Amino acid sequence: MSDAGDIPGIPDGPGDPSDPTDAGGSAASDIGAQLERTNQLLRRMLAEVAKTPSTHAIFVDAGYVYAAAGLLVAGTEDRRSFDLDAEGLIEAFIDKARTIFADSRLLRVYWYDGARRRIHTSEQQSIAELPDVKVRLGNLNANNQQKGVDSLIRSDLESLARHRAISDAALIGGDEDLVSAVEAAQGYGARVHLWGIEAAEGRNQAEPLLWEVDSQRTFDLDFCKPYVTRRPVTMYEDSGPAPTRDDVRFVGAQIAATWLSSRGRAALAQLLPGHPYLPGPVDQDLLVEAERLLQRSLRGHADLRRALRDGFWQHLQSQY
Known part of the structure; x- marks a missing residue:
């Protein structure tokens, strides 16, 4: 009578590679080990994320700010008729963001404006020299209208959101063309908060823009008044002969x-x-x-x- 070990199909002992049950157990053990390693990696990543502070940035359409604040405080949108304390206003925006995004750090303030041939004016140069401020310039056409500013805002918003550089964006503007910028940033997980300046009459922000953002905030006359000063009107004496x-x-x-x-x-x-x-x-x-x-x-x-x-x-x- 032969030994059991000589009978086909009966394993000689533990660890016999011909045992399908043993092979299945080994495969399951390997999968379990891999899952455990993956879980450990995820736990380490989550711990790192928890230690990393949230980051926010402020995006300012200067054309909107000048027009809205000038009209509200000085009664005119004409920049030549009033002075805007851009440095003081930017600092006020930073302070407001610090309050709203209490557990977040500021990346920087982006200040979007127009200039002839994209050459900085002296005022824009002084703004660019402020800490934590980046000036981005579009063009001004013959009618003093900004061109290319909205596309700059979209490009920066989308890029920062895509690279997870910001978790929240405070957008100060009112143009309907900014809707695509909001949608692009939200598509990458960033939250976009629309800030505006109180309108003297009606609204100064497009409704489609108001619909798309995650939250809204409006700055009133008392907030804006310290930063806008109307220039004195030059009076000329009509003495002597009139010019021909x-x-x-x-x-x-x-x-x-x-x-x-x-x-x-x-x-x-x-x-x-x-x-x-x-x-x-x-x-x-x-x-x-x-x-x-x-x-x-x-x-x-x-x-x-x-x-x-x-x-x-x-x-x-x-x-x-």
């Missing part, structure tokens, strides 16, 4: 030459289709500069203002 139409026309041509040299032919090409009308900001600049050169007010002198515009247009058309 030819005098005023000549001044208009002088101003046109300066305007063309600073703005360039691209701005001229944008302006010409509107002849004989000038965009509001350009017309206002023309009037203010002419009054400065003539040392005389042209308000209430419709004929002289027409002569001024004629001189301005004649020079521009002669250079086209």
Whole structure:
């Protein structure tokens, strides 16, 4: 009679590789070990995340802030009519964020503005020198309208959210074009909080933007008032003989030459289709500069203002 070990199918002892039960147990043991190692890794990662503070950033559409704060406090959107204490206002935004995001650290403040040929003005340079502030510039067209600012905001918001550099974004603006920036950041898990400035009348933020954000906050007159100062209006004495139409026309041509040299032919090409009308900001600049050169007010002198515009247009058309 042969030994049991000689009978096919009966294992010789423990650990026999021919035993399917033993192979299954070994595989299960390996899987269990792998799961345990994975769980340990996850626990270490969660512990590291728990020790890492949340981070927030503030995104400021300067065009919106100037227009909304100027209208609320000084009664005008025209930047030339008031001074904005940008440094003080930025610090106030940082303090407000510190209160709202109490367990979070500030990454930086992004200040988006427009400039001719994206060349910093002296005011923008001083803002750029502030700690924790990054100035990003779009273009200004011939009508003093910002171009490219919304795309800059979207690019920064989306990039920071995608790389998990921020968990919360305070967005100060009102343009409907910012909706795509909000959606992009939210798609990567960031929360976007819309901050606005109280409107003198109605609303100054697009409804679709209000619908998309995670929270909303509005700064009132008392908050904004310390940072906006209306400039004194220069008064000219109407003493002596009034300038002739030819005098005023000549001044208009002088101003046109300066305007063309600073703005360039691209701005001229944008302006010409509107002849004989000038965009509001350009017309206002023309009037203010002419009054400065003539040392005389042209308000209430419709004929002289027409002569001024004629001189301005004649020079521009002669250079086209």
